[in-house]
Amino acid sequence: MARFGIVVFPGTWSDRDSYNAVHDQLGQDARYIWHKEHDLQGVDCVILPGGFSYGDHLRCGAVAALSPVMAEVVEFAARGGLVIGICNGFQVLCEAHLLPGALMRNRTMEFRCQPATLRVENPDTAFTRGTGRGTLLRVPVSHGEGNYFADAETLRGLEGSGRVVFRYVDATGDATAESNPNGSLNNIAGILNQSGNVLGMMPHPERASEHLLGSADGLVIFRSIVDSAARVLAG
Amino acid sequence: MARFHADVHIELKPLVNDPAGLVIRDALRHIGFEGVAGVRAGKYLSLELQAHDRVDAEARVAEMCRKLLANPVIEDFRFEVRETAPAESIPA
Amino acid sequence: MARFHADVHIELKPLVNDPAGLVIRDALRHIGFEGVAGVRAGKYLSLELQAHDRVDAEARVAEMCRKLLANPVIEDFRFEVRETAPAESIPA
Amino acid sequence: MTAAVDPALLREVALTEPEYDQLVELMGREPTHVELGIFGAMWSEHCGYKTSKPLLKLFDSQGPRVLQGPGENAGAIDIGDGWAVVFKIESHNHPSAIEPHAGAATGVGGILRDIFTMGAFPIATLDSLRFGPLSEPRNRFLFGGVVGGIGDYGNCFGVPTVGGEIYFEDCYTENPLVNAMAVGLIRIEKLTSSRAEGPGNLVMLVGADTGRDGIHGATFASVELDAASESRRPAVQVGNPFLEKLLMEACLELIDQELVVAMQDLGAAGLTSSAVECAHKGEVGIELDVAHVSRREQGMSAYEIMLSESQERMLIVVEPGKKPGVDRIFTKYDLHADVIGRITESGRLTIREGGSIEADIPVTLLVDAVPFRHPVARAPEDRLELANRVVSPPDLPLDESFLRLLGSPNIGSRRGVFRTFDHQVQNNTVVPPGGDAALLRVKGTRRGIAVCTDGNGRYCYLDPRAGAAIAVAEAARNIVATGATPAAVTDCLNFGNPEKPEVFWELKESVVGMAQACRELELPVVSGNVSLYNDTSGVSIYPSPVVGMVGVIEEIDRRLTAAFKQEGDVILLVGETFDDLGGSEFMKVCAGVVSGRPPRLDLEIERRSHDAVLRAAAAGVLQSCHDLSDGGLAVAVAESCLLGGLGARCDAIDLTAGAAVALFSESQSRFLVSARGTEAEAFEAICADLGVPVRRIGRTGGGAIGLGRDVETSLENARVAFEGALA
Numbered sequence A: 001m002a003r004f005g006i007v008v009f010p011g012t013w014s015d016r017d018s019y020n021a022v023h024d025q026l027g028q029d030a031r032y033i034w035h036k037e038h039d040l041q042g043v044d045c046v047i048l049p050g051g052f053s054y055g056d057h058l059r060c061g062a063v064a065a066l067s068p069v070m071a072e073v074v075e076f077a078a079r080g081g082l083v084i085g086i087c088n089g090f091q092v093l094c095e096a097h098l099l100p101g102a103l104m105r106n107r108t109m110e111f112r113c114q115p116a117t118l119r120v121e122n123p124d125t126a127f128t129r130g131t132g133r134g135t136l137l138r139v140p141v142s143h144g145e146g147n148y149f150a151d152a153e154t155l156r157g158l159e160g161s162g163r164v165v166f167r168y169v170d171a172t173g174d175a176t177a178e179s180n181p182n183g184s185l186n187n188i189a190g191i192l193n194q195s196g197n198v199l200g201m202m203p204h205p206e207r208a209s210e211h212l213l214g215s216a217d218g219l220v221i222f223r224s225i226v227d228s229a230a231r232v233l234a235g
Numbered sequence B, C: 001m002a003r004f005h006a007d008v009h010i011e012l013k014p015l016v017n018d019p020a021g022l023v024i025r026d027a028l029r030h031i032g033f034e035g036v037a038g039v040r041a042g043k044y045l046s047l048e049l050q051a052h053d054r055v056d057a058e059a060r061v062a063e064m065c066r067k068l069l070a071n072p073v074i075e076d077f078r079f080e081v082r083e084t085a086p087a088e089s090i091p092a
Numbered sequence D: 001m002t003a004a005v006d007p008a009l010l011r012e013v014a015l016t017e018p019e020y021d022q023l024v025e026l027m028g029r030e031p032t033h034v035e036l037g038i039f040g041a042m043w044s045e046h047c048g049y050k051t052s053k054p055l056l057k058l059f060d061s062q063g064p065r066v067l068q069g070p071g072e073n074a075g076a077i078d079i080g081d082g083w084a085v086v087f088k089i090e091s092h093n094h095p096s097a098i099e100p101h102a103g104a105a106t107g108v109g110g111i112l113r114d115i116f117t118m119g120a121f122p123i124a125t126l127d128s129l130r131f132g133p134l135s136e137p138r139n140r141f142l143f144g145g146v147v148g149g150i151g152d153y154g155n156c157f158g159v160p161t162v163g164g165e166i167y168f169e170d171c172y173t174e175n176p177l178v179n180a181m182a183v184g185l186i187r188i189e190k191l192t193s194s195r196a197e198g199p200g201n202l203v204m205l206v207g208a209d210t211g212r213d214g215i216h217g218a219t220f221a222s223v224e225l226d227a228a229s230e231s232r233r234p235a236v237q238v239g240n241p242f243l244e245k246l247l248m249e250a251c252l253e254l255i256d257q258e259l260v261v262a263m264q265d266l267g268a269a270g271l272t273s274s275a276v277e278c279a280h281k282g283e284v285g286i287e288l289d290v291a292h293v294s295r296r297e298q299g300m301s302a303y304e305i306m307l308s309e310s311q312e313r314m315l316i317v318v319e320p321g322k323k324p325g326v327d328r329i330f331t332k333y334d335l336h337a338d339v340i341g342r343i344t345e346s347g348r349l350t351i352r353e354g355g356s357i358e359a360d361i362p363v364t365l366l367v368d369a370v371p372f373r374h375p376v377a378r379a380p381e382d383r384l385e386l387a388n389r390v391v392s393p394p395d396l397p398l399d400e401s402f403l404r405l406l407g408s409p410n411i412g413s414r415r416g417v418f419r420t421f422d423h424q425v426q427n428n429t430v431v432p433p434g435g436d437a438a439l440l441r442v443k444g445t446r447r448g449i450a451v452c453t454d455g456n457g458r459y460c461y462l463d464p465r466a467g468a469a470i471a472v473a474e475a476a477r478n479i480v481a482t483g484a485t486p487a488a489v490t491d492c493l494n495f496g497n498p499e500k501p502e503v504f505w506e507l508k509e510s511v512v513g514m515a516q517a518c519r520e521l522e523l524p525v526v527s528g529n530v531s532l533y534n535d536t537s538g539v540s541i542y543p544s545p546v547v548g549m550v551g552v553i554e555e556i557d558r559r560l561t562a563a564f565k566q567e568g569d570v571i572l573l574v575g576e577t578f579d580d581l582g583g584s585e586f587m588k589v590c591a592g593v594v595s596g597r598p599p600r601l602d603l604e605i606e607r608r609s610h611d612a613v614l615r616a617a618a619a620g621v622l623q624s625c626h627d628l629s630d631g632g633l634a635v636a637v638a639e640s641c642l643l644g645g646l647g648a649r650c651d652a653i654d655l656t657a658g659a660a661v662a663l664f665s666e667s668q669s670r671f672l673v674s675a676r677g678t679e680a681e682a683f684e685a686i687c688a689d690l691g692v693p694v695r696r697i698g699r700t701g702g703g704a705i706g707l708g709r710d711v712e713t714s715l716e717n718a719r720v721a722f723e724g725a726l727a
């Protein structure tokens, strides 16, 4: 059993959905960590969930990145702890410089809540070990600012080192312009940090956690984390 | 036609609630800038446009503000226009 | 302490694509302003703050920009500071 | 200070001279300026329901599921397993006409507050919208602004926007309707009241600071507007969903830890209305000192503070001993909570500013002494004549009519709108927007709830009583089409100026029709809202009652959806088709005519058709189910096809009354279902048993939609028309 710490900033709302996925669906230990806390309670994995932390004012994730708990998350990540940032959590990770680049307004300037298909570009990560290269996952997006941007050199670095983990594709697996919901460079939906223990993704795997809700494809990501945590313990 | 650059500032009217300004003010105080008494958040647009002359450019920008850029019910706008390339350099 | 007003401008770096600017440009053209060559969308913040003097005020605002107001990955900032109430008028 | 009986001042507080005289007589003296403002607010149509109250008594609000009827911030029903669903609909029409984005956003914020004031966690919102035609730039601006505002508020707050409706008619051009409905979930025993109790208990104001938002502006009425007064004019309210979310979390923690006696949000007429409501319900007095109210601006008067409509604020009544616990929670969320007064035994609303008393009024005068208005109701001759005018169907090829209907803004796809709303957050959305009612599961149970809104202004214009009854029936049909049983109603009465005899007639007729339909379908009305004076330049909107409905499904695995599921299923039409083209979308779109009688409605037949579908759903014999409404059978078939990505061939449609009637009539009490061959028989048996007419009209499959002899369209052409309707 893995222990997940779900960070709650003012304005976070997918904390409860993340709990629903990892605790109710996968039976893992999960606890909420209020942003003012300094104790990560010995968790194996930190989830920075979706939402509108601080109302998304100024820049999405900018104010949350300065919260007390983020100092602990930075340290946790430096020690190799697993961190997954979903949607607003991805934005927080970029603002906290745990991941490169930035998430800009969607190309259409509109919020988009819709199904998306993700292609797994790298199955050899702590977050995707339960998948294979090219596996397609049905995971919805729900954001207004998910348009991934990085300068050319950063982008080359990400692409060249297998750190682009998920890409938006169409139903047949092609990364087309129409399948890109927000205008992200190279259809990027999720990226990894250099040491491979911090993942940021705009789509919501915690929403794709039950067939009743339309898809359970997101669970493989949390299962992979559980598996990775067990391997760390096994040494 | 000549080319102009316009700097447009759009601000909430003084009495209108400004949730963004409040969040920024509180965040600045939280990270140690206690002396921040207030923050108002606005927009700043820079436009490149063609116009016959400065008077024409200003009239156009004012109209853009009224029609699209600003929301006159809750926002005020102001702008400055400067010429970046004179008429003779640009084919009509 | 004296009171200062700061006008802070935050703009996207020139090489960063600007979805908001593009949409506004297209919308302006759509409603008849064909002469609009380009739009860049930025932020404009006005701050009221206390500081010892102008140099102190400028140092504070610069730090606020670096720490929070601008994101150095995609944005540049600039600001102007002016005194609104001199030191002697405000109890320390 | 005594207010002069200045007609301009009275106009500003919307009181007539006789009403003012009545006020003076009841008070036994002239009111102070603040008192006049308070009376004006409490005796207004908005707070006092002075025109509509006698009519609202016609609604039945009793029923075995009802836990809370009208009278609290929202109604509540028992859905089983210890859970209650709390819901209400509310209008924000006038603010949205002035500033659509902020107006619609604060409308959503207001109705969400009503839900969590009851202690419930908001689990869904819906919105019922009306605009003028999109060909007018102003209407397009209003439409874009309203949709943007709803999305901005709901998305940020973290509540899914799961449904609603949008109609376009000329009459809404300067007067859009924005009705927002919110639905919350709560354990029954946690339901909270706004009844203030216990003299000596503290009254606290929590949430946002108070600014000069949306005040009547009475103070400025008598002065010439100059540059200085312009800047002091009441400001348009801009909502803060982020703050509202924090306020909700904090308030629900208070209730969870049993720290509050009563809770009441601040809505119309701000602090005045909240304080009066709490005190009146508890039959106590309340004393407030406005000096303790945190403000956003300097120099606010007691009058402004009492009437400010700043959003995201809540009034709570707390026992003094529990204040530390309350403070701890608000500190956690970085919200400030001001003690602004206490509960008294006096039965009076007493307002101080420091040492001076600004108002002192018996609470009952503000609530029970509201001077009712009894306008004249008179049916307009020209309307009756219009309803009797029968126009024959246009001479347009039917396949062209079909595509025109699919592309009509009133019928086409709303995907471009609802994909800008987060409709999934909270992980409960089982049937998303795009079908009939939305269906949400209730975690930890096998149950679900279905929610929808409905209203058809055109029907109501032609016959308000029939149109309003149809709104109820149609909402119920939408609920039934998901497999859920309709349980209760909330309503929003959007009308023009009731001082016009024809408008008051419309209002009265609508309420009668709605009340009757609710009674016969056994649907208690547990909450609602009234919005009158929807007029622009003397022209009133169509009478536009809107019904919000909640239904319950015991086994969510038995749900139905509108999409055809696989090739070769039998398509059946439930119910009878009559020549009901009066007021139809077909006649509007293809003939440019709004006339005739709206469809006839037999509530007994309606009920039986519901029973048939629900019995079949429980037995698991249906593959899909969709209700028939605007655009009739043709549109229903197309929608089931497009949702399922499957064609259909319907060769066995009864064409005896003419193809236009068969395809486009909007006869009531009908459903379109599909079933596997063997199960179709079981369904027919159920229908036969209940005496519900049913007819096999075709089969699913292929890449085209074929209807009778006259319509044959590729699925792709249908999709292009449907998806482009709002472009």
Ligand SMILES: Nc1ncnc2c1ncn2[C@@H]1O[C@H](COP(=O)(O)OP(=O)(O)O)[C@@H](O)[C@H]1O
Binding pocket: D046, D047, D056, D059, D069, D070, D071, D072, D073, D074, D075, D088, D090, D114, D267, D268, D491, D492, D493, D525, D526, D527, D528, D529, D530
């Ligand atoms: N059309 C209606 N039908 C039934 N109940 C209504 C109607 N209009 C208002 N009510 C009820 O009257 C009470 C007061 O309504 P309102 O003033 O709109 O509430 P709030 O102050 O919470 O905004 C509420 O309980 C509401 O449900």
Ligand SMILES: [Mg+2]
Binding pocket: D073, D113, D114, D117, D265, D267
């Ligand atoms: Mg209320």
